[in-house]
Amino acid sequence: MNLENRERVASLHKYFLNSSRMKTHYDARAVEHGVAAYPGDSDWSDQWIYLSLWYSTLFVVAEGWQELGLVDDEIGQFLDHEENLSSLRKFRNGVFHFQPKYHDDRLVDFISLGAQSAVWVRGLHSALGRSLLARMQDLSMAEE
Numbered sequence: 001m002n003l004e005n006r007e008r009v010a011s012l013h014k015y016f017l018n019s020s021r022m023k024t025h026y027d028a029r030a031v032e033h034g035v036a037a038y039p040g041d042s043d044w045s046d047q048w049i050y051l052s053l054w055y056s057t058l059f060v061v062a063e064g065w066q067e068l069g070l071v072d073d074e075i076g077q078f079l080d081h082e083e084n085l086s087s088l089r090k091f092r093n094g095v096f097h098f099q100p101k102y103h104d105d106r107l108v109d110f111i112s113l114g115a116q117s118a119v120w121v122r123g124l125h126s127a128l129g130r131s132l133l134a135r136m137q138d139l140s141m142a143e144e
Helices: 003-033 044-068 073-079 082-096 105-111 115-143
Strands: none
Touching: 003 044, 003 115, 044 073, 044 082, 044 115, 073 082, 073 115, 082 105, 082 115
């Protein structure tokens, strides 16, 4: 792998670490609460913030993965699910671009897919983490 590609993969890994941190915070809040909080619960706003940032930053990683032209069969299966990927992109836009409507459709639509969207996000996150960790280990060995 040439130096430019190494830099790109390392950069993508950095974005994945951001996403992983938000996932860790979200999961910790959910465990503390016993289940995912719902609007009106005392912990709901913290969980929503972490979930929103996790999902949004995960889309950035998926987008970067595609932009770099990286290949992994498991990740490809997740990214081929165009409805989820498109909904996740819209969700990210709803989080990071001002929306005058409090419960913007971009946020609600992806969440309203229910458990299916949560399972897909967790699977995508896990697959990206596995593949990026392996690539980072390969980069470390190549430098030795």
